[in-house]
Structures are given as structure tokens and as C-alpha cells.
Amino acid sequence: MKLKKVIALLLASVMSVSILAACGSNNDGAATTPSTPSTDTTSVGTVDEAAVEEITTGYVPWNFSPDNPVTISIWTVTNSGAPSADNIIHQLLLDELGVTLDMEMTTTDNQDMRISTMLAGGVYPDLIGSTHNDALMTAGGAYLRLDDYLASGNWPLLREHVEPHLRRLSYRAGEVEDGFYQFPNYNRWYGPEIKMEDWSAPAFWIQMAVLEDAGYPSLDGISLDEYFELIENYAAKYPTIDGVPTIGFTLDFSEGRQWSVTNNALQLQGGANWGGAFPDLHTGEVRHYITDDYARRWAHKLMEINQKGLLDPECFTATADQFQSRLASGAVLGFPHQRWAFSQAQDSLRAEDRRERTYVPVMPTFDNIPPHYSTGQLMNIHQGYGISVDAAAAGRTEMLLDFLELMMTEKWQKILFWGIEGQDYLVGDDGLYYRTQDMRDEQHDPIWQQANQARAFRDNLPKRQGLWPDGNADSAGFQRSEFFAGLTEYEQNFLKSYNKLVWADFFNDAYPTPSYYPIWQLHGMLSNDANLANVQLDEVQYPAFARLALATPDTFDGLWDDFLAQVALIDTQLYLDEINALIDDIVANE
Amino acid sequence: MKTKEKKPKRVKFNEEHLHRPKPQMTWRNIWLQRELIIMSVPLLLYMIFFRYVPITGWAMAFQNYKPAIRNVWDQEWVGFANFQNLLNMNTLYGQTFLRSVRNTFGQSILSMVLGFVCAIGLSLLLNEVRSVGFKRIIQNLSYMPHFLSWIIATGMIATALSLPQSGGFINIVLHDWLGILKEPIAFLNHPKYFWGIVAGGQLWKSLGWNTIIYLAAMTAIDPQLYEAAEIDGANRWRKMWHITLPSIKATIVILLIMSTGYMLESGFEIQYFLGAGVNKEVAENIDIFILRYGIQLRAQFHLGTVAGIMKTIVAIFFVASANWLAKILGSERLV
Numbered sequence: 001m002k003l004k005k006v007i008a009l010l011l012a013s014v015m016s017v018s019i020l021a022a023c024g025s026n027n028d029g030a031a032t033t034p035s036t037p038s039t040d041t042t043s044v045g046t047v048d049e050a051a052v053e054e055i056t057t058g059y060v061p062w063n064f065s066p067d068n069p070v071t072i073s074i075w076t077v078t079n080s081g082a083p084s085a086d087n088i089i090h091q092l093l094l095d096e097l098g099v100t101l102d103m104e105m106t107t108t109d110n111q112d113m114r115i116s117t118m119l120a121g122g123v124y125p126d127l128i129g130s131t132h133n134d135a136l137m138t139a140g141g142a143y144l145r146l147d148d149y150l151a152s153g154n155w156p157l158l159r160e161h162v163e164p165h166l167r168r169l170s171y172r173a174g175e176v177e178d179g180f181y182q183f184p185n186y187n188r189w190y191g192p193e194i195k196m197e198d199w200s201a202p203a204f205w206i207q208m209a210v211l212e213d214a215g216y217p218s219l220d221g222i223s224l225d226e227y228f229e230l231i232e233n234y235a236a237k238y239p240t241i242d243g244v245p246t247i248g249f250t251l252d253f254s255e256g257r258q259w260s261v262t263n264n265a266l267q268l269q270g271g272a273n274w275g276g277a278f279p280d281l282h283t284g285e286v287r288h289y290i291t292d293d294y295a296r297r298w299a300h301k302l303m304e305i306n307q308k309g310l311l312d313p314e315c316f317t318a319t320a321d322q323f324q325s326r327l328a329s330g331a332v333l334g335f336p337h338q339r340w341a342f343s344q345a346q347d348s349l350r351a352e353d354r355r356e357r358t359y360v361p362v363m364p365t366f367d368n369i370p371p372h373y374s375t376g377q378l379m380n381i382h383q384g385y386g387i388s389v390d391a392a393a394a395g396r397t398e399m400l401l402d403f404l405e406l407m408m409t410e411k412w413q414k415i416l417f418w419g420i421e422g423q424d425y426l427v428g429d430d431g432l433y434y435r436t437q438d439m440r441d442e443q444h445d446p447i448w449q450q451a452n453q454a455r456a457f458r459d460n461l462p463k464r465q466g467l468w469p470d471g472n473a474d475s476a477g478f479q480r481s482e483f484f485a486g487l488t489e490y491e492q493n494f495l496k497s498y499n500k501l502v503w504a505d506f507f508n509d510a511y512p513t514p515s516y517y518p519i520w521q522l523h524g525m526l527s528n529d530a531n532l533a534n535v536q537l538d539e540v541q542y543p544a545f546a547r548l549a550l551a552t553p554d555t556f557d558g559l560w561d562d563f564l565a566q567v568a569l570i571d572t573q574l575y576l577d578e579i580n581a582l583i584d585d586i587v588a589n590e
Numbered sequence: 591m592k593t594k595e596k597k598p599k600r601v602k603f604n605e606e607h608l609h610r611p612k613p614q615m616t617w618r619n620i621w622l623q624r625e626l627i628i629m630s631v632p633l634l635l636y637m638i639f640f641r642y643v644p645i646t647g648w649a650m651a652f653q654n655y656k657p658a659i660r661n662v663w664d665q666e667w668v669g670f671a672n673f674q675n676l677l678n679m680n681t682l683y684g685q686t687f688l689r690s691v692r693n694t695f696g697q698s699i700l701s702m703v704l705g706f707v708c709a710i711g712l713s714l715l716l717n718e719v720r721s722v723g724f725k726r727i728i729q730n731l732s733y734m735p736h737f738l739s740w741i742i743a744t745g746m747i748a749t750a751l752s753l754p755q756s757g758g759f760i761n762i763v764l765h766d767w768l769g770i771l772k773e774p775i776a777f778l779n780h781p782k783y784f785w786g787i788v789a790g791g792q793l794w795k796s797l798g799w800n801t802i803i804y805l806a807a808m809t810a811i812d813p814q815l816y817e818a819a820e821i822d823g824a825n826r827w828r829k830m831w832h833i834t835l836p837s838i839k840a841t842i843v844i845l846l847i848m849s850t851g852y853m854l855e856s857g858f859e860i861q862y863f864l865g866a867g868v869n870k871e872v873a874e875n876i877d878i879f880i881l882r883y884g885i886q887l888r889a890q891f892h893l894g895t896v897a898g899i900m901k902t903i904v905a906i907f908f909v910a911s912a913n914w915l916a917k918i919l920g921s922e923r924l925v
Contacts, residue, residue: 113881116889119657140889141658176658245755253867313776314752316867528888535887536682546867550779569682 059154062402064097072403073102075118076129076385077111079320079344080455081446088423089415089454099403105456109255109320118142124388126400129460130182131383134531135524138182139175143386144397147179155401157408161188161462167589169381173525183404183462185384187377190466194478198504199339201374202263202273203361206334208494210234212356216497219506224268224298224364228305231333235310241357244331248310251302251549252337254320258542260337261302265295270369272513273378275520276534277579286519286579290541291567294366296560302549303556316546330357344446351444355490361506375517376510382524384460407461410468416458417475424452425476432481433472440486443476516586519579530578533571540566651895672896683883687897689871690879693785697875698856700789702849708797710842713804714830732798740795740859747791748864751777778864784872791860807841808834843916850912854905876901 064070082105083090093099104125106114111132118124119140130137137143147170150159162169162180165188172178187193187200204227211217214230228249235248252260263273266289271278277288289295305311312318318326320341326332327345339346339361349358363371387400406412418425418433424443425433435443442448449455465474473479476486483502487495500506516522523531544563551559613619620627646662651672653665678684712732719725735743752758753774754766761774777783815833824832858877865873874882876897884894 112888113886116885119889120885120891122657122660134888136889139658140656141660175656255866313779314756317748317778317864317869531888532890539686539887540682543868543870550868566682569680569685 059152061154061405062399064099064403064406066095066098069094069098069100070399071100071102072127072400073104073125074127074129074385074457075104075106075114075125076127076456076460077106077108077114077131078129078456078459079107079341080105080459081450083454083456084451086451087454088420088452090457092415092420093454097403097406101454101457103456107320109257111256112136115140124390126388126391126396127385127404128388129185129385131185131380131460133382133520133523134526135171135173135181135382138171138382138386138524139173139528141176142388143176143181144389144392145177145179145181146387146401149397149401150180154398155405157405158183158401158462161408161464165379168379171382171524173527175528182382182386183384184380185460186463186465187379188462188465189377189379190464192466193377194466194473194480195504196478196480196483196502197339198361198374198377198507200273200378201361201507202260202267202336202338203373203507204264204334204336204364205342205359206230206362207234207330207332207357208360208490209356210333211360212494212497213237216494219362219498221368221370222362222364223368224301224366227334227362227364228301228310232305232308232310234333241331244329247312247326247332248308248334249305250312250323250326250332250335251315252318252320252323252335252341253316253542253546254318254323257320257323257341258538258545260341262290262295262541262545264336265289265292265298267371267373268298268364268366269294270365270372272372272375272517273520274518275523276537277519277576279514279583286576286583288537288572288576290537291564297366299545299548299560300556302545303551303553306549307552311549316550327359330354334359334362347444348446351441351446353488355488360494360503363506363508371508372511374504374507374510375513378518378521381521384462404462408464410464413464413474414468414472416454416461417463418472419452431470431472433476433479434482434485435476514587515590516583522579522582525582526575526578529571530575533575536570537567537572537575540570648895648899650892651899653892655890655892655895657889657891672892673900676893676896676900683893686874686883687879690874690876693861693872694854694856694875694877697785697788697861698853700785701792701856702853704789704793705796705800706842706846706849708793709800710804710838712797713801713808714834716801716805717808717834718826718830729798729801732801734798735795736799738795741863743791743795744860744863747787747794747860748778751787779868781869781872784865784869787864788857788860788873792857803845804838804841807838811837843919847909847912847916851905851909853908854901 062068062070083103090101093101102125108131111130115130115132115136119137119142124142128137128142130142149155150162153159162183165184166180169182169184170178170180204224206227210230211219213234217226217230231248235246239246252258259276263275266272266274266278269289269292270281271289276290277286279286302311306313312326312332315323324342324345327335327342328348330349335342342359346358349355361373363373365371385404387397391397391400407416421427424439425435428434442452463474465478467473473482476482495501498506523534526534540563544559544566547559548556548563649662650665652667652669653662654668654671655662655665659665675681676683676687679688716725716728719728738746749757750759752761753776754761758774760777761771765771765774777787811834815837816829819829819833854876856875856877858875858881861873861875861878862881865878880894880897880901884890884892884897
């Protein structure tokens with residue numbers, strides 16, 4: 001008995017000690033502190049004259065070399081797959097620079113959840129690649145303010161990247177100090193924009209086969225009815241496509257993408273991609289459009305095509321992945337979205353050489369209103385990498401800026417966006433890069449991409465878009481010669497039938513937009529209450545549109561009135577007032 | 591295990607003891623119970639650290655919480671403004687919260703009733719099965735879904751409920767094979783089915799598991815009772831009704847009391863993963879409200895905390911009243 005007591009006592013004390021120990025062991029995952037930078041400057045000095053100049057002014061950049069390994073932790077929002085363990089580009093970063101990228105990826109639809117839990121936890125990786133329009137991460141204090149670092153002149157390429165647009169890129173909603181926090185990821189053009197594919201314009205996409213079958217009908221001034229007529233006729237003629245039942249029209253109603261359905265109410269009345277509100281074409285006053293008559297007609301049209309059995313009955317419960325895999329099956333004839341949102345599906349159809357199942361954009365409108373779907377490729381704001389406050393506290397800011405600066409050099413930009421010479425591209429006699437057909441085919445293969453491209457890393461990386469001094473574009477997608485060489489005969493015929501040169505020509509010519517365009521990019525500058533009102537409007541309009549689309553002609557009107565009653569509960573005026581004030585401020589500072 | 595060294599001072603616990611004045615906490619008593627007290631320390635610490643310390647976070651409910659200010663105690667205090675905000679029925683938030691409370695009760699009452707009736711029914715039936723092999727097979731089959739994670743389970747449920755071309759097994763059976771349905775139904779496109787889907791999904795996943803405790807209670811029933819009943823000419827239904835059910839009554843009551851505490855937890859995963867699109871308004875329960883409006887959308891942690899506090903208060907009220915009710919009915923009690 002004595003022994004049992006002793007054992008019990010021992011057990012008890014061991015348990016309490018171990019629990020206490022567990023409580024205290026939370027400090028493990030702290031970032032490794034960098035060793036002191038060595039004075040060797042060659043690895044950065046070779047890349048840019050301006051950088052060399054700066055080095056002579058006394059700033060000593062981090063020595064990136066395999067002898068001086070460093071791990072950079074990154075959280076990034078991307079729809080690209082994770083790099084495989086033997087990824088060539090990641091291996092190259094390690095072999096040449098001693099940099100290991102410790103990547104954590106979140107898909108767009110899970111972004112707001114991940115951001116909030118990160119803010120609640122208050123622990124951040126070195127680089128944060130958030131793409132939230134409301135600049136939640138910045139407002140939550142996760143990013144380091146970079147103005148003073150850029151002003152120091154130690155990172156000339158990064159400074160050049162943002163300087164002309166600094167005011168536009170700066171956060172000034174008051175939650176944290178006003179200033180510059182995030183490098184823009186896409187569409188900061190050096191020189192004129194290259195027109196090839198328009199990645200950011202919304203459109204009603206349609207399968208090439210549908211247009212081919214209808215004898216290449218004119219798409220100019222097409223109405224929404226005509227668009228659905230094309231789809232209806234094709235679906236009636238071909239009830240299955242390669243054994244899969246034909247889906248006439250689908251929607252991406254996955255979390256965080258529902259705007260791809262509701263925003264069309266604006267494009268259908270001739271508006272550009274403004275966001276949830278826009279300056280009225282007649283009065284110039286900013287207003288929401290989701291409750292207007294055009295929005296009602298759009299919802300009614302969805303209801304009609306659902307009654308005809310053309311609408312994918314399961315689109316309202318599908319995830320973003322399921323949406324893309326449905327497109328990749330080749331059985332979907334049309335859907336509204338922006339080009340970047342289904343690039344995996346388009347790539348996979350191209351990789352399978354089912355080009356007739358890939359999609360081209362159509363710009364239907366109501367009442368013959370001229371379409372304004374495209375506004376040229378818009379620079380992203382509050383989207384891209386920035387440095388976390390945790391990295392700054394650990395003294396890693398300079399190292400991380402040095403790394404980003406290095407990634408901005410021609411050498412690394414070409415490695416990241418073209419690939420490795422001889423393997424991903426060849427250099428022609430004229431100095432222009434080109435790919436063999438095998439290389440091109442590989443590039444469309446998602447599995448190959450994971451092993452050979454650093455997609456997840458580069459998505460949020462600042463890009464020097466435009467032409468390099470040697471005449472090559474920033475990436476193969478924007479290389480004109482490469483674009484034409486990559487077209488199949490089917491695609492050449494298709495373009496010829498429509499008398500178009502490139503895919504972007506299916507859009508309207510970009511027309512000039514005011515300096516405060518688009519309104520969705522202003523959300524990062526709104527007060528919390530105004531943003532909350534906007535979020536509430538989204539929370540009401542998305543399920544309402546799902547209900548309206550699935551309604552019957554008898555129930556539609558009642559549901560529409562319910563929707564208006566719900567919207568009336570929201571302080572939308574607060575949002576509009578703040579937007580108007582912002583616009584006045586922007587116009588006054590032009 | 592019997593001990594010879596039983597301390598003479600220890601009194602055997604009995605019913606009368608309840609009505610006597612509480613035993614005094616003296617140094618002597620503490621010393622006598624030292625082993626027990628020391629053994630309870632780790633668990634006590636666990637409770638303090640993981641159950642009570644986090645309650646300090648409730649401070650957020652009275653603040654205009656901003657994550658950029660990293661310390662909870664440096665935030666701006668706003669009194670009960672957040673509570674007023676959430677309970678104001680003229681705002682969308684108030685209405686959404688009210689809706690989420692309604693959904694929580696609807697879903698959990700449906701799940702609870704269905705779960706209890708089916709689990710007790712199945713265990714009664716299993717108890718009567720004579721073939722051990724058959725009993726084992728049924729038990730194992732009904733346990734299995736319990737070991738699936740919810741994300742897999744919801745995926746299976748979503749597929750089962752989808753249209754035949756997406757592999758919707760329920761539609762294939764009801765429409766293609768049996769012809770009961772004239773048209774296949776996309777069950778997830780009709781909000782009216784959603785509570786039923788929640789209750790059914792939870793039943794499917796937990797039925798077998800929940801029978802275990804009842805079956806265990808049934809094994810403790812004295813076989814002599816059945817023999818006596820048999821001699822009196824009772825058939826199997828009579829034995830079930832007059833012997834088995836009364837014998838497990840205590841277990842049923844205890845489980846009912848415990849489950850009232852979970853009344854406000856109508857589940858999370860199934861509503862979260864399947865409650866998209868049109869189902870949103872019938873799916874959103876309090877937990878999802880907290881997640882969505884407190885965390886996911888714009889990191890309104892104070893709002894989520896307010897909703898969480900209200901949920902806790904109501905849950906305590908429920909457990910207390912169920913316990914009180916059990917006392918009145920003269921049944922087993924939790925405390």
C-alpha cells in the first residue's frame with residue numbers, strides 16, 4: 001500500500017510538471033535570426049548598375065550564397081498548386097542563393113478566414129502575400145510600413161517599381177499609419193501594356209465549338225438573349241460532349257467568388273468592372289446597381305435559363321475547384337468570369353489539345369448599350385508581397401528587401417517567368433526567345449508546372465511587365481512571336497474567322513477610365529463601418545441571387561421584394577458617402 | 591480492491607448525507623485526503639489554464655477590438671455597445687443573429703430527438719438479436735461512419751444528395767430504380783430539406799456509436815428479471831417495455847441532461863460545408879455566425895465574442911434547468 005501511494009504521488013507530480021512544461025514550450029517556432037551579413041557584395045552587385053552605385057554609398061546587402069543559407073517563410077494567396085519537393089526553380093534558389101522558401105499557400109476562397117485567424121494569432125511569416133481588396137492584413141497591423149526603406153535608395157528596383165504610383169498604392173484608411181505596405185503583384189507595366197489575353201476583364205465566356213457550330217456569328221453588339229440562344233441551340237444539338245452530359249451555363253458561386261455572378265448586372269448595362277458601386281453614366285453619382293432594374297433583369301434571365309434546364313443545377317453548391325474541373329471536362333458551354341479565375345481549366349483543356357473546348361470572351365449587354373467590359377489591365381492594389389512586422393522585429397527587413405530586389409533583376413525575372421534557357425525556352429538568331437511545341441505543351445500541364453515552375457511563389461511577386469531591353473517580353477504569354485507560333489491551326493482559323501489578331505481583341509478597346517477607377521480598389525481606404533456595410537450587402541445579395549436563379553416565374557417577384565427589403569436594412573449610404581469623399585479627394589490631388 | 595487500512599473517520603456516503611450540514615474543511619481533513627488532493631492538481635491546473643484563463647478574452651466583448659493593437663488590454667472600451675449592436679433587431683446583424691439562434695434550435699432539437707429515438711431503438715433491437723455474428727456485423731457497420739472525419743462525411747453526403755449524373759446515390763435509388771420520385775431532386779438546392787439533411791447526416795454518422803452506451807447499460811440488467819417475466823408469460827415486447835427500458839432509464843436521463851448542454855451546439859462542419867448558396871439562411875447556426883461575422887468577415891472579434899458569451903449563458907441556463915427538472919422528476923442528476 002505504501003508503495004502504491006508513492007507511485008500515485010509520483011504520477012501526479014510528473015503529470016503536473018509535464019503540463020506546466022507544455023504550457024511553457026510555445027516559443028519554439030520563432031524565426032531563425034539571421035547571421036550578420038558578410039561584406040561580400042558580388043552576388044547582388046552583378047545585376048544592376050544602379051544597385052552597384054548604391055552599394056558604393058555604403059549599404060551592404062545580404063550575401064545570398066549557398067555558404068550563407070537562409071530560410072524565408074512565406075504565406076501567399078494563390079490558386080496555383082504547391083511546388084513539388086524537387087521543384088527546379090526552388091532548387092535553383094537554394095543552389096545559387098542559399099535561399100529556402102518555406103511556403104504556406106491559401107486559395108482565394110479561404111483567404112478571409114486565414115487572414116482573420118492569422119490576425120487573431122498575431123504570428124506572421126517573413127513575407128505576406130495577401131490579395132484581399134479591403135487590405136485587411138494591412139489594417140490588422142501585419143505589414144511593415146516600407147516608405148522609409150524605399151526612400152533610402154538602397155533598393156532601386158523596388159523603388160522604381162512603386163514610385164510613380166506611390167500615392168495610389170499607399171494605405172490611408174487610418175487603422176495603421178498611412179503609407180506603403182504591399183508591392184503590387186500584377187500589371188505594373190514598364191512601357192505600354194502588351195495586349196494578348198485580357199486577364200482581368202469580366203466577360204461571358206463561350207466555348208469556341210459553340211461559335212464554330214453556329215457559323216462564327218458576329219459578336220458585336222450581341223444581346224444577352226442572343227448569347228443564351230447560341231448556347232441553347234448547341235446544347236439541344238449535342239446533349240452530351242465526349243460522353244459527359246452538356247451543361248449549358250454555369251456560375252462560379254464558390255466562397256469569395258460570388259461577385260462573378262452579381263457584377264454582371266453592371267456590365268450588362270454598359271458599366272466597366274467598377275465593383276459593387278459605380279458612378280452612374282448619366283448623373284455621375286456613385287450608386288449601387290444590384291437593386292436596379294438591370295440587376296433584376298439579369299436575375300430574371302438566370303431564372304429563365306434555369307427553367308429551360310440550361311443552368312448547371314449544382315453550381316450554387318460547388319467549390320472553386322469543382323467549378324474549374326467542370327470546365328476542364330469540356331462539357332460546359334458558357335459562364336461569366338474573369339480570365340485568371342479559370343486558367344487551370346483552360347490550361348488543362350489546351351494540354352489535352354481540345355482547343356475547341358476552350359473559351360473566348362463575349363460582351364453581351366441589354367438594350368444595345370455599348371459594352372465596356374475591358375478597361376485595359378489594371379494594376380493591383382493591396383495585392384502582393386509585403387514584409388511582416390514579425391520579420392522586422394527579428395531584424396530581417398533588409399535581408400528580405402534585398403531578396404525581393406534580387407528577384408526584380410532581369411536574370412531572376414526571366415528565370416521565374418520564362419524558365420531556364422535550353423529547358424523552357426530557346427534563343428533565336430534575332431535574340432528573341434521561343435519555345436518548341438513540346439516545351440509549349442509542357443507549360444500547359446499542371447503536373448509539370450508543379451515540378452518546373454515556382455508559380456505559387458511568383459504569383460504575388462512584383463513583376464516587371466513589358467519588354468526587356470533585348471526585345472523579349474516579360475513572359476512567354478506576352479511574347480508576340482511566341483503567341484502566334486503557339487496557336488494551333490484550329491485557333492488560327494478561329495481568329496481569322498473573326499478577323500482578330502489576339503484573344504484580347506475579342507474585348508472592347510480599352511477606354512480611358514478616371515483616376516479613381518475602380519471602386520473596389522478603394523475599399524482598403526474605407527472605415528471599418530463602411531466596409532462592414534459593404535460586406536453585409538454582399539452577404540445579402542449572394543444568397544438572394546442564388547434564390548432568384550432557382551425561383552419559378554410565380555415566386556420570382558416575391559423573392560425580389562424580399563431582397564430589396566433586406567438591402568433596406570443596411571447602411572449602404574455610409575459606404576457611398578465615404579466612396580464619394582474618397583473620389584473627391586483623389587480628384588483634388590490629381 | 592479492498593483495503594485493510596481504511597481510515598475510521600471516513601463516513602460512507604448515503605442519501606441522508608445530502609441533508610446534513612456539509613463536512614467542515616479542516617486541516618485534518620485536508621491532510622487525510624492529501625493523496626487525492628495532490629492527484630487532482632494536474633487536472634485542476636488543466637482546467638484553470640485551458641478553461642478559465644481564456645475567459646479573460648471575454649474582455650473583447652466590451653471593446654472595439656482592433657488586431658493592429660496587439661494587446662487586449664490596450665483596446666478601446668465601449669461598454670455594452672457590442673451587445674446592443676447584436677441584439678438590435680432593426681439591423682441586419684440583429685436579424686441574422688436571431689436567425690442563427692432559430693437555426694441552432696431547429697437543427698439541434700431535430701437531431702437530438704432523431705438521435706435519441708433511433709439510438710435507443712437500435713440498441714433495444716440489437717439487444718434482442720440472438721445471433722452474435724449478425725449483431726457484430728450490424729454494430730460494426732453502424733459504427734463505421736463515426737470514424738470518418740466530417741470533411742469526408744460531408745463530401746459523401748453532398749455526393750449522395752446530388753443529381754444522378756454527379757453520382758447522387760439517393761436520387762439513383764429513389765428515381766432511377768424505385769421510381770418513387772418523378773424527377774430527380776437536387777436536395778441541396780432546396781432550403782426546406784436542409785435541417786433534415788443535418789439531422790440525417792448526424793444520425794448516420796453517430797448512430798452506431800451512440801448505441802454503445804445503451805448496450806452497455808443493458809448488459810448490467812439482472813437476467814433473473816427476464817426469467818421471472820418469462821415465467822409470468824411476458825413476450826419479448828413486454829420484456830422490452832417493462833424490464834429493459836426502465837432499467838436503462840437512468841442512463842437515458844443522464845444522457846438527456848448532458849445533451850441539453852449541447853443544445854446550442856447543433857454541429858458545425860455539416861452546416862459549414864453544405865450550407866452554401868441557397869441553404870445559407872437555414873444553415874447558419876450560432877457557431878457559424880461567430881465564425882463568419884466574428885472571424886471570417888473583416889475580423890470582428892468583439893462581435894464573435896459577444897455571440898459566444900450569449901451562447902454560453904444560454905447553455906448554462908439549459909443545463910441548470912434540465913438538472914432541476916430531473917430533480918423534480920426524482921431521477922438521476924448530473925450535480
